[in-house]
Amino acid sequence: MCALRTQFRYLNPYELHKIIINQYVLKQPEDIKLLQRNKSNDRTDYHVLVDHHRFLWEDNEPKTWEEQFAKRYFEKLFKEYCIADLSRYKENKVALRWRIEKEVVSGKGQFICGNKICNESENLRSWEVNFAYHEQGERKNALVKIRLCPSCSKKLNYHHKKREIKRLKKQSKYKKKKSDSKESGSEDETIVCDSSEPESSESRRIEADIPETSNETPWEEHKPEVIKSREEEMEDYLQDLLI
Incomplete structure (x- = not known):
């Protein structure tokens, strides 16, 4: 064992790598099976989509990150x-x-x-x-x-x-206008209403009872007074004296 350690001590990394590979991989391959990782429980994005994908997502909000991932993929379709x-x-x-x-x-x-x-x-x-x-x-x-x-x-x-x-075929504009003109020509009948009926006595009474509205508004009584300056009052006073 000591001889093996001394041998490894003077080897460079590449030579040490070759010795280990030849000893444990090529000569004794069964010994490295315990070092391999168990991949049976590995899950990828594909497995998450298979488990949580829906053909139509309703208004229900996703609760887990797997459902959020599946709905995000659904929105891209x-x-x-x-x-x-x-x-x-x-x-x-x-x-x-x-x-x-x-x-x-x-x-x-x-x-x-x-x-x-x-x-x-x-x-x-x-x-x-x-x-x-x-x-x-x-x-x-x-x-x-x-x-x-x-x-x-x-x-x-x-x-x-x-x-x-099936898609409905669109009619040409010329045919459509022609059909509209025919329909309008056949229905061009005017109805005149005769409004020359005598007014009833009740309507006259109602008109008579309605008071005439004056143009004066109630706010005219409360108009602000115009305050004259002292010079204007003196001018008015002198004009009154001259007259």
Whole structure:
């Protein structure tokens, strides 16, 4: 043992490292298993999202930091259209999720078919789906929209047909103005009311009983008096004497 210590004393760090690796890793690999850390209980952000993610967050405020983290991730999703997994459509099982930023930029789910393995971009149709799912031991429903190509639409409607969303065609302004002018021309009838009925005696009595209002206001009696200066009073006094 002392000889080994003296041997280690005169070795540089690299040579010492090679001796230890050759002795414990290459010749006796079972001895270092006790030094390895147990990774079975390790949790990453992905595990936290899997445990606390919700398809729709209601007004309930998150109580723990895991729920806050899951809700912050939910707020970054785009919830106009969904992405679907139709691999088990014959079993009447369809998986839906919201779109991420990368899919929104590429047009996936809106201008490209919403099936995750389909890239068709022509003749897309919009469907309204009542998505029923289980979350945290509860059964929930959500009304979502999804755009699919004709072949994927058949898979979605394999058991029962969903409600299709269609856009109404806008009429041209010329036709709209023309129809408005026709309607206004057919209904241009003026109604003249004859107001030449004789006044009744009661209305005359009411008019007679109403007193005439004077233009004088009660505040005129309380107007402030104009105070003249001493010079003005002397001028008035002299004028009176001359007259």
